[in-house]
Amino acid sequence: MYFELTEEQKAIQSLACEFARNEIQPIAMSLDLASATENFPWELVKKGSKLGFRTLTLPPRWGGIGADAITQLAIIDELAYVDASCSKIFAKNWTACRYLIAGGTEEQKERFLPLIRDNDTYLLATPGTEPGAGADKDTEYYDAPPGEGVMTTARREGNHYVVNGRKHFIAHGPTASLFIMRVRTDPSAPMSKGVSYLLIPRDTPGVSIGAIHDKLGWRAYPQSEIVLEDVVVPAANLLGGKEGYLNPEVGRGGRSIEVPAHMMAVARAALDAAIAYAGMRRQGGKIIIQHQSVAQDLADCYTLLEAGRSLLWRAAWTDTYQGVNPALTRVCRIYCAETSIKICITALQVFGGYGVMREMPIQKYLRDAITMEHGESTTRVVKLALAKLMESRFKAGTLC
Ligand SMILES: Cc1cc2nc3c(=O)[nH]c(=O)nc-3n(C[C@H](O)[C@H](O)[C@H](O)COP(=O)(O)OP(=O)(O)OC[C@H]3O[C@@H](n4cnc5c(N)ncnc54)[C@H](O)[C@@H]3O)c2cc1C
Known part of the structure; x- marks a missing residue:
């Protein structure tokens, strides 16, 4: 397994980083504080569309770059580190496109994909x-x-x-x-x-x-x-x-790692904020990162984060080069959901009372992490689906 990005992937990753810092960062907290009926960032959608983020998975013939799972992960990692909502607005669209690309007839693709391509606000x-x-x-x-x-x-x-x-x-x-x-x-x-x-x-x-x-x-x-x-x-x-349910794997191509990618990016943002705060906040005559229990909490979180990110990159690599591995993507979804919430709670605690103040982003990371757990199925049900896969492997005699 080789996680080095190609030159093209590095270029789009740095574009995403720049977009996140310049366009998302300045509005993220105010969008979070605004009412649910008035906080949709249409201007951001238009700007992101011009850079190709809305239509990332469309094949070049329809104006996208046909982004693989690794490319999608690299972009989410940048956008969701700054704000999970703005990232998901784009990612939801490019993953939904997969249903049409993988499941649509040629006539349906010809009819709908140009509409998606040509309108910066088509979601x-x-x-x-x-x-x-x-x-x-x-x-x-x-x-x-x-x-x-x-x-x-x-x-x-x-x-x-x-x-x-x-x-x-x-x-x-x-x-x-x-x-x-x-x-x-x-x-x-x-x-x-x-x-x-x-x-x-x-x-x-x-x-x-x-x-x-x-x-x-x-x-x-x-x-x-x-x-x-x-x-x-x-x-x-x-x-x-034709009538009948789609194979659940149809249209995955990156979709399987999309929610975990958001979870890990938010966890990374929360942990970075906690480390920075613990390195600056003084209590008891020293910075709090030098108090052993804070230090251990941060080390535990860093361990979880690194493990989650390794799993995530492995799942994206597998998706890109070998096709979707249903068991691995479910393991990834479960681990990243549980880990991101743990990391965000600990990070919030490091901030003491500041942790629960609405003007501080740290409490937003935790709220985002908890909400994501419900965004695409629930962790409990994903565990049941994983167990069902394990059972069928056992019955087929294909356990490792
Ligand atoms: C932010 C967000 C975005 C969403 N986006 C979409 C979307 O775009 N499209 C869409 O269709 N839906 C969407 N959803 C809905 C989401 O997919 C559902 O909320 C989710 O599938 C769970 O369904 P439910 O809320 O009805 O809970 P229920 O299915 O009623 O489950 C309630 C509880 O019971 C547990 N449970 C259920 N069955 C079992 C079982 N057999 N064993 C043990 N525990 C079980 C669940 O884990 C959960 O804890 C979204 C939800 C959120 C919060």
């Missing part, structure tokens, strides 16, 4: 979750039976589907132009067979945005409800042209 959302379908909107652990799981229905009528239902917690719900939505095309089948993906432009009659959720962290990365009332969608918008 994508991938609505799956519903009030009654959380963990069981996915099939990596559950296969929800008929009558449970995703219940937004898409009824076929001639050359159209008629969609009715309600989604919630949907990232880019209030800001996206296109929804790549999980819908029940066969209510009598379990999720794995009865759910399909429909491409639904936001301006389709019958689509409306409900409440915008006010969250603990990741505050400038918006989620909302989406309401669908007799929405008529052409059958040509059925992703991949």
